[in-house]
Amino acid sequence: MAKEDSKRNSKCLAYVAAFVVFQTIIIVVFALTVMRIKSPKLRFGAVAVENFSTANTNSVSMTLNAQVTVKNTNFGHFKYPNSTVTILYGGMAVGEAFIPSGRAKARQTKKFNVTVDITSAQISSNDMNSGVLTLTSEAKLNGKVHLMKVIKKKKSADMSCTMAVNLATRAVQKLECK
Template sequence: MKGEGRRNSKCLAYVAAFIVFQTIIILVFALTVMKIKSPKVRFGTVAVENFTPSTTNSSSFDMRLVAQVAIKNTNFGHFKYDSSNVTILYGGMPVGEAVIAEGRTKARKTQRFDVSVDITSDKLSGNTNLTNDIGSGYLKLSSQAKLSGKVQLMKVIKKKKSGEMSCTMTVNLAQRAIQDLKCN
């Protein structure tokens, strides 16, 4: 009888240890795998494809930028996003816009694709800063985009998330190249 009580207490201790162990495993799983983060959206590279200064007006131009958009999904589930727009701005005013088609980024992967943006200064007539910047040979631009969608874990959990991009860059007009590309 005395040994039977000891056996029961050992069994109870094993069950308690197993429950504590399982709780720790579930807690670690919940804090790492199940934590859903917003994807990161950035410009990887940007190239000036065409640049045409106006022959009649020194403060006018047209150009095409080809930008590599990178969507980094750090989640353990895929990120499916709706179509969106990327906007290029000069001095806070939009000068170009392109569509980012809807798509899907796999779990723990970075998806890259190119977007062409046609930029024109037609909407900036009378901007004295534009004339000065074109004269200096350097044009400061910024970009904005927001990708909204859902992260899906194990085909069960779906959570709305969005990735936002805000980049600044300087266009060297003489070399037709992008300098100082910085994304937040």
């Protein structure tokens, strides 16, 4: 009987060890996939030019309607306060738009529209002659990723886009975001 008890005890110990190894693997996989928090991505989805006018040879006035997307790849939602998008020409701000506070759900992309009024009296004659106006945009959303209502991690979504506006067709030719 001592041999049977010994076998039974060693089997029980082997099952417990296998269970501990299995649970450790599950925890490691969970920690490396679900618990890894990444920064969301902020981008322009589409940009349309409206109300385009030129007062003289160096002045441009237009309205840009842009779709802004916040892509959240985390397993928790991303909550952010009010922010702004700034449109630049040659490093100088020519327009600004308001981004309302919001929340991008877990593993989803939130889309919303912003309107930017652009006025610039300092357009270079090279850009006016070429018919293409190059604008850049910058924005930053500082917020928190809430994971399982327990873990909160500060993250920020940055946007830096360059767009080429064709002055003849009044359309955005090229839109590149980093």
